[in-house]
Amino acid sequence: MLLRGLAGAAALTVAIVLVLIAYKVVDQAGDAISAFGLGFITSTEWNAVTNQFGALDLIWGTAVTSLFALILAVPIAIAIGLFLSELAPRRLRAPVGALVELLAAIPSVVLGLWGILVMGPFLESHIEPWLNIHLGFIPLFGGTPSNVGLLPACLVLTIMVVPIVASISRELFDSVPGDLKAGSLALGSTRWEMVRSVAIPQVSGGLVAAVILGLARALGEAIAVSQTIGGALGRPTSIFGSADTLASRIANQYQGAATSLQTSSLAYLATILLVFSLVANISAQLIVRRIRRRMGTR
Amino acid sequence: MSTEVNPLTIVTPRARRRKLVGTIMELVATSAAVLAVIVLLIVVVSVARKGLPALNADFFTKNPVPFGQTGGGIKNAIVGTLIMTGMATLIAVPVGVLIAIFNTEFAAPAVAEFVRLVLNVLAGVPTIVIGIFIFGLLVVGNGQSAIAASIGLSIVMVPLIARATEEVLVLVPASLREAGMGLGATRARTVVTVILPTAVGGIVTATIVAVARAAGETAPLLFTSSIFANAVVTDVHQAMASIPLTIFVDSESPSVADQQTAWAAALVLMAGVLIMGIIGRALSLRTRRQIERAR
Numbered sequence A: 001m002l003l004r005g006l007a008g009a010a011a012l013t014v015a016i017v018l019v020l021i022a023y024k025v026v027d028q029a030g031d032a033i034s035a036f037g038l039g040f041i042t043s044t045e046w047n048a049v050t051n052q053f054g055a056l057d058l059i060w061g062t063a064v065t066s067l068f069a070l071i072l073a074v075p076i077a078i079a080i081g082l083f084l085s086e087l088a089p090r091r092l093r094a095p096v097g098a099l100v101e102l103l104a105a106i107p108s109v110v111l112g113l114w115g116i117l118v119m120g121p122f123l124e125s126h127i128e129p130w131l132n133i134h135l136g137f138i139p140l141f142g143g144t145p146s147n148v149g150l151l152p153a154c155l156v157l158t159i160m161v162v163p164i165v166a167s168i169s170r171e172l173f174d175s176v177p178g179d180l181k182a183g184s185l186a187l188g189s190t191r192w193e194m195v196r197s198v199a200i201p202q203v204s205g206g207l208v209a210a211v212i213l214g215l216a217r218a219l220g221e222a223i224a225v226s227q228t229i230g231g232a233l234g235r236p237t238s239i240f241g242s243a244d245t246l247a248s249r250i251a252n253q254y255q256g257a258a259t260s261l262q263t264s265s266l267a268y269l270a271t272i273l274l275v276f277s278l279v280a281n282i283s284a285q286l287i288v289r290r291i292r293r294r295m296g297t298r
Numbered sequence B: 001m002s003t004e005v006n007p008l009t010i011v012t013p014r015a016r017r018r019k020l021v022g023t024i025m026e027l028v029a030t031s032a033a034v035l036a037v038i039v040l041l042i043v044v045v046s047v048a049r050k051g052l053p054a055l056n057a058d059f060f061t062k063n064p065v066p067f068g069q070t071g072g073g074i075k076n077a078i079v080g081t082l083i084m085t086g087m088a089t090l091i092a093v094p095v096g097v098l099i100a101i102f103n104t105e106f107a108a109p110a111v112a113e114f115v116r117l118v119l120n121v122l123a124g125v126p127t128i129v130i131g132i133f134i135f136g137l138l139v140v141g142n143g144q145s146a147i148a149a150s151i152g153l154s155i156v157m158v159p160l161i162a163r164a165t166e167e168v169l170v171l172v173p174a175s176l177r178e179a180g181m182g183l184g185a186t187r188a189r190t191v192v193t194v195i196l197p198t199a200v201g202g203i204v205t206a207t208i209v210a211v212a213r214a215a216g217e218t219a220p221l222l223f224t225s226s227i228f229a230n231a232v233v234t235d236v237h238q239a240m241a242s243i244p245l246t247i248f249v250d251s252e253s254p255s256v257a258d259q260q261t262a263w264a265a266a267l268v269l270m271a272g273v274l275i276m277g278i279i280g281r282a283l284s285l286r287t288r289r290q291i292e293r294a295r
Helices: A002-028 A030-036 A056-087 A090-105 A108-135 A150-175 A178-186 A191-220 A223-228 A246-252 A260-295 B013-054 B057-061 B075-106 B109-124 B127-139 B146-169 B174-182 B187-215 B243-251 B256-294
Strands: none
Touching (some): A002 A030, A002 A260, A002 B075, A002 B127, A030 A260, A056 A260, A108 B256, A191 B127, A223 B243, A246 B127, A260 B127, B075 B109, B075 B146, B075 B187, B146 B187, B174 B187, B187 B256
16 A cells, blocks of 8 residues: 555656646746747847847747758668668677667767867868858858857757667667568568568658657757857858757856846746647657557557 | 570569669668767767876866866866765655556556656656756755755656666566465565566666766756855755766866866766666666566
């Protein structure tokens, strides 16, 4: 009876904590919500002197960095999942899988340190000038190369998202019944044709959920992004430009906001971020649940 | 002798193209995996190369020196990280294990499903938002403290421990559970004397993985334990220095000496986290094998 009560209380506690997180964050944002209302979302100002704050540039920065990171990470991650599940020699699967998972274990602050002091300068002196010379006519690659900005932030996020999506994809491909794979191969498909016509359609729902979870990871990363993105307001047209995201702006201002309205505005940013991540996570969970029910497993 | 060829060996251009496409796609998938491993190696090697020169006994045994002076170490940050991660673990392990027990032993399927959803959603809450939450809950009015930071870290750890423990608990063979209850033990007694001892390896693994994650977390500390004395602090009601925050602050410093400190701190943190990750993985393989043998 005692154990049952304790166990139930623990489960209840996490549910309460989740609700309390939402309540406390929105509560702290109260002043900013009543001062700026929904206009906060469409305002580009962030000025402690005039006490005017808005989130548009930060929402833009969050969307651009996460989407760009996903565009790079998803094909690579699914390819790794396929390699680990279908192609790699049996002896290599466990060690390579473990290495990919270790990539996820590197603390984000270490990845950010590497991003700002190693990758950033390398991009500035080698990659960005090349892109600028050859593709500079596209606004995306115009502007001055810099060691911080959208490009290094996106690349660091890509490194963080790849292992998450890769390990889920691998589990998904492993879950495709061997009969189906064998059947396709027996009909004369090449391995790629089997993957394209049998394996991927079988797990497409799960892949969508994996991508959403990767997106949630990218949206919420504060530390590594704030180290590499340059921390500037604005919506640069070039990937060399500096920007800021919801999460990185909060992290940048930890040393103390000038006014209480600014503190409250940071909580408003956290509220928006929380809504994004709740929507992403809950929809991914619902997709997974639907798939499990269809497959008749837990 | 007829000269007709075996139809099975005819290679049409279409077949050749299909084979070529297949080979190319297999190469692409292989190179993606190679790329991930290379990136891991590059990060690990550059942290090691830049961090090693600054590692010496002083680094572990002395506190930071004022800006501009050379020497000193990060003793206060190492102690702070050990204490805060330790307290977070003391909170998170019992809560996480109890939730796993609730889900596998006591909860109705629909309730367990809901608890799992809550855990997954909690695991997805950005850690910077957890920092803002703890700031509003515990720091406003009381000031920063190691205990507030630890509670923030424990929120990061609980879902990891609960989910991983649950995965091990469901592997415990039903025959063991039935044997315990068949001997007249209550459900609770069966859990404590039969199921938990069988799954203890898995719980240890889950804890190691969660500790590795919490030790490297920076965001929950920013608003809860970032303004601290330049000395070893052991009072949990005061803010403490930490390794991740040292790296975060020093990585953005223009001073080469600070950057050097950041690299050395990163090396210490990364070595700890990766070693814990490897031990955790090895242990989890062993536990699984043991439980499978018990079946």
